[in-house]
Amino acid sequence: MNKQEFNEMQDEFANYVYQYENFIKAGIINDAFYNQYFFNDALRLHRVEVENGIMITALKKLQENVDIEEIKKEITTNIEKYNNEQKVIEEKKIKAQAIVNVTKNLSKDELMKLENDYLAFVKKNHPAVKCKVDSAEQQAFILIRQMYYENNAGGFYELLETYKSTFKDVEYDEKEYNSISAYYFEIKANINKDFNIKQKQYPYTKFDVLKDEITIARETGDIRAKINDLKRAHEAVSKDFKNAFGFDLTM
Secondary structure, three states: OOHHHHHHHHHHHHHHHHHHHHHHHHHHHHHHHHHHHHHHHHHHHHHHHHHHHHHHHHHHHHHOOOOHHHHHHHHHHHHHHHHHHHHHHHHHHHHHHHHHHHHHHOOHHHHHHHHHHHHHHHHHHOHHHHOOOOHHHHHHHHHHHHHHHOOOHHHHHHHHHHOOOOOOOOOOOHHHHHHHHHHHHHHHHHHHHHHHHHOOOOOHHHHHHHOOHHHHHHHHHHHHHHHHHHHHHHHHHHHHHHHHHOOOOOO
């Protein structure tokens, strides 16, 4: 492999990495918008799912002759875990709203510029593409990439300026070409594997939900139908739970 072939290989790999980064970003943006539209209903659904799960697990363990005091301790632990999660969930809501706001305020031209400039940044400074980076470059890259992921164009360009002297140019010895090629091949395989997993999971499975008012209304109806189904189950299991443990479950 000569230098021209190596450069072409590196450029092709950089484009591949960028497409993956853009895929990750699309998930983050979609999650933010999904959170904005469905936060309250999703929170209600999560609560009743957790409550039902705690009670069903407790009743099952009681049938398995697990000591009732141990079960009660586990119930308390699970309730505390749920309550502690609420702060994280609320912080996520605030973060999601910020992402939605900046995204809505970007014009098509500004979005295109951000994409083109991030692609150029990836080609020159992405650790997986560059291969040779120090810890300062690694940390700076992570911060800049996060701005890109969140469509925070202002933060992106500000950090590019702040860290412009952090990123160093590198030279590659011809002896390294084959090992770098093998490394690129391994990274591609990992990217393909992760892509195949993620595209079957939330938030990628919810892309069509945000298409228009009809799909948003349909999703709202689906979530509320699930809540009603779980509430009916909740009523039944609550009676069994109180009879078994002598108290109502309160989150």
